Amino acid sequence: MTERNAIEARNVVKAFGQGDSAVRALDDVSVEIREGEFFTLLGPSGCGKTTLLRLIAGFEMPTEGVILLDGQDITYLPPNRRPVNTVFQSYALFPHLTVAQNIAFGLEMQGKPAAEVRARTDEMLALVKLETMANRKTSQLSGGQQQRVALARALAPQPKVLLLDEPLSALDLKLRQAMQIELKRLQVETGITFVFVTHDQEEALTMSDRIGVMSNGKLQQVGTAKEIYTRPKNRFVASFIGETNFLTAEAEGGKVRLGSGDVVNFDAPAKGTVTLTVRPEQLRLGPADEAGAIAATISNLVYFGTDTHVHLELADKTELVARVQSPATGDAGFERGGKVGLRFAPGALQIVGD
Amino acid sequence: MSPAEEAQIKQSARNGWLLSLPAIVVLTIAASGPLLIILLYSFLEGGTHGNVVWSFSTEGWSSILWTKDIFTDSYVWADAHLAIFWRSVKLSLMTTLITFVVGFPTAWFIATRPPKARAFWLFLITIPFWTNLLIRTYAINEVIRVEGVLNLALMQLGIIAEPLRLIYTDTAIFIGMAYVYLPLMVLPLFAAIDRFDMRLLEASYDLYASRWHILRKVILPIVKPGIIAGSILVFVPSLGAYVTPRVLGGGKQMMIGNLIELQFGQGKNWPLGAALSLTLLLIVTVALLYYVRVANGEKKHG
Ligand SMILES: Nc1ncnc2c1ncn2[C@@H]1O[C@H](COP(=O)(O)OP(=O)(O)O)[C@@H](O)[C@H]1O
Ligand SMILES: [Mg+2]
Numbered sequence: 001m002t003e004r005n006a007i008e009a010r011n012v013v014k015a016f017g018q019g020d021s022a023v024r025a026l027d028d029v030s031v032e033i034r035e036g037e038f039f040t041l042l043g044p045s046g047c048g049k050t051t052l053l054r055l056i057a058g059f060e061m062p063t064e065g066v067i068l069l070d071g072q073d074i075t076y077l078p079p080n081r082r083p084v085n086t087v088f089q090s091y092a093l094f095p096h097l098t099v100a101q102n103i104a105f106g107l108e109m110q111g112k113p114a115a116e117v118r119a120r121t122d123e124m125l126a127l128v129k130l131e132t133m134a135n136r137k138t139s140q141l142s143g144g145q146q147q148r149v150a151l152a153r154a155l156a157p158q159p160k161v162l163l164l165d166e167p168l169s170a171l172d173l174k175l176r177q178a179m180q181i182e183l184k185r186l187q188v189e190t191g192i193t194f195v196f197v198t199h200d201q202e203e204a205l206t207m208s209d210r211i212g213v214m215s216n217g218k219l220q221q222v223g224t225a226k227e228i229y230t231r232p233k234n235r236f237v238a239s240f241i242g243e244t245n246f247l248t249a250e251a252e253g254g255k256v257r258l259g260s261g262d263v264v265n266f267d268a269p270a271k272g273t274v275t276l277t278v279r280p281e282q283l284r285l286g287p288a289d290e291a292g293a294i295a296a297t298i299s300n301l302v303y304f305g306t307d308t309h310v311h312l313e314l315a316d317k318t319e320l321v322a323r324v325q326s327p328a329t330g331d332a333g334f335e336r337g338g339k340v341g342l343r344f345a346p347g348a349l350q351i352v353g354d
Numbered sequence: 355m356s357p358a359e360e361a362q363i364k365q366s367a368r369n370g371w372l373l374s375l376p377a378i379v380v381l382t383i384a385a386s387g388p389l390l391i392i393l394l395y396s397f398l399e400g401g402t403h404g405n406v407v408w409s410f411s412t413e414g415w416s417s418i419l420w421t422k423d424i425f426t427d428s429y430v431w432a433d434a435h436l437a438i439f440w441r442s443v444k445l446s447l448m449t450t451l452i453t454f455v456v457g458f459p460t461a462w463f464i465a466t467r468p469p470k471a472r473a474f475w476l477f478l479i480t481i482p483f484w485t486n487l488l489i490r491t492y493a494i495n496e497v498i499r500v501e502g503v504l505n506l507a508l509m510q511l512g513i514i515a516e517p518l519r520l521i522y523t524d525t526a527i528f529i530g531m532a533y534v535y536l537p538l539m540v541l542p543l544f545a546a547i548d549r550f551d552m553r554l555l556e557a558s559y560d561l562y563a564s565r566w567h568i569l570r571k572v573i574l575p576i577v578k579p580g581i582i583a584g585s586i587l588v589f590v591p592s593l594g595a596y597v598t599p600r601v602l603g604g605g606k607q608m609m610i611g612n613l614i615e616l617q618f619g620q621g622k623n624w625p626l627g628a629a630l631s632l633t634l635l636l637i638v639t640v641a642l643l644y645y646v647r648v649a650n651g652e653k654k655h656g
Binding site: 090 | 551557561564567576
């Protein structure tokens with residue numbers, strides 16, 4: 001990975017329709033995607049991920065803003081003149097061609113010499129482990145195999161950037177997990193910049209070098225999985241990635257006063273009302289009479305195998321969930337209605353914007 | 355399986371065969387019967403007032419290609435027949451081609467409309483079927499004849515000074531057949547394009563294909579079954595066309611269909627008419643075999 005940008009979007013707006021009924025699918029999106037990285041666009045359905053991908057591929061033109069590839073303005077370049085290839089959600093394999101012919105298609109259209117086309121196709125077949133399927137029709141393949149053909153076809157012309165629009169969503173869980181590893185391997189092996197779209201936060205966290213979280217046509221936050229998980233910028237990011245608790249508090253210089261009246265040490269830069277977030281696994285539960293702990297009542301217990309979710313209620317009825325690792329006996333020693341003392345792990349509290 | 359069950363299955367298999375008997379009888383009588391009669395007639399001697407005389411003769415077949423010169427008693431090439439065959443094949447091929455060239459964009463247009471509009475356009479395509487072929491052909495006659503709508507309009511607009519002499523030419527027959535058979539091309543093409551996955555267009559465009567390549571390498575190969583069906587539906591009836599060349603060719607510019615009719619009517623040469631009919635059948639069969647071979651062969655090597 002280098003610090004050069006493969007793709008850069010600057011203040012991109014995409015509106016569908018005219019006047020009042022116009023939908024702003026993308027609302028002033030700026031993002032820099034670095035050369036050689038696995039970049040994931042993560043967000044709920046309808047947030048504009050596909051639209052951004054289609055703008056990079058060239059299928060749509062932005063209403064405002066520019067898109068750069070390797071520093072060159074490609075905003076209005078047609079798709080067949082961009083060194084960018086797409087793996088479509090539906091795969092969109094050519095039904096009249098064999099696996100090998102599908103993979104060779106892009107190279108042939110580029111006018112590559114026959115020998116090179118053949119060599120590259122064989123290389124791709126080996127890369128996705130489909131050598132034995134070369135002469136099959138694509139309709140004779142399983143979903144996972146079709147997926148690999150789509151990947152090989154898009155990788156064969158050695159694009160600068162590979163775009164993948166929810167490529168794994170049609171596969172069942174087992175296959176999806178295998179393909180996640182496979183995709184990551186392909187990206188590392190080829191060194192090609194991947195822009196991957198998903199609405200599945202786990203997929204995003206496990207595969208990506210960096211993640212761009214989107215909602216409502218806006219890019220909410222860009223960062224590594226760790227950055228986004230541990231320091232979410234706003235309420236949306238905090239709640240969309242992983243599970244979290246929100247607390248409203250008054251910042252009072254060096255500490256915060258929770259709604260329940262409890263005071264916790266926290267170096268808030270601002271004064272006034274703030275929203276705090278804390279992950280369930282960062283809550284520590286101890287005896288109710290522990291000095292300095294926040295008094296809480298257990299309102300519910302949900303056993304998940306590896307851990308137990310302890311639903312807590314503070315004095316002011318604020319609800320929190322703590323995730324406690326299950327001990328070997330399986331019994332964490334809590335019971336509904338019981339009183340506990342609650343503490344936050346150091347650095348676990350974060351201020352988030354709205 | 356018990357013997358009783360086995361017997362029952364055998365019984366029902368026999369019944370199944372019995373059930374298809376009506377179809378077999380109809381097919382035998384309706385398809386093979388007339389054909390056999392025609393075949394028989396083509397090898398008999400012609401009667402003086404039509405009909406046939408029951409004695410074997412190959413005169414019917416030989417007179418397709420050769421005519422007996424009554425003065426020198428020698429055989430000469432039947433130029434007229436050959437010209438008619440050539441005209442039939444040429445006009446049918448041209449009709450197939452033009453209906454494809456016009457029909458493909460039409461079918462594409464319809465298939466890419468929203469579902470409701472699609473039904474409307476398809477409905478428009480089928481409207482010509484509501485009137486009799488003869489009436490439609492006379493309507494074309496009315497449009498293209500010397501004092502017809504087309505010539506009047508063109509002269510009014512000052513585009514031409516003299517009326518175009520289209521009527522009773524090969525061009526007139528061609529225009530008529532293209533008009534009459536266009537829907538037969540559009541409908542199967544529409545069915546094929548309707549099944550075409552439009553997302554493949556973006557996939558091809560993404561993989562560096564030009565518009566021409568997308569048409570040539572993706573669209574046409576995938577909708578080929580529709581092209582084959584449409585071409586057969588247009589070419590076969592074109593080759594045997596009777597009404598259109600009759601009305602628009604004025605009896606002079608004959609096609610095979612008219613020649614056959616002539617032999618059974620005024621010509622009073624039933625064996626020749628029968629032989630001509632079988633020749634037409636032969637041309638169609640050979641053309642179809644060749645066409646399907648070429649169409650499929652391309653797939654294997656392409
Ligand atoms: N061609 C289009 N015409 C009108 N609206 C569209 C079009 N494409 C996308 N949209 C709208 O833009 C928004 C974003 O869509 P999309 O980018 O597909 O979201 P995502 O891929 O994140 O699910 C949605 O509200 C969608 O309805
Ligand atoms: Mg999408």
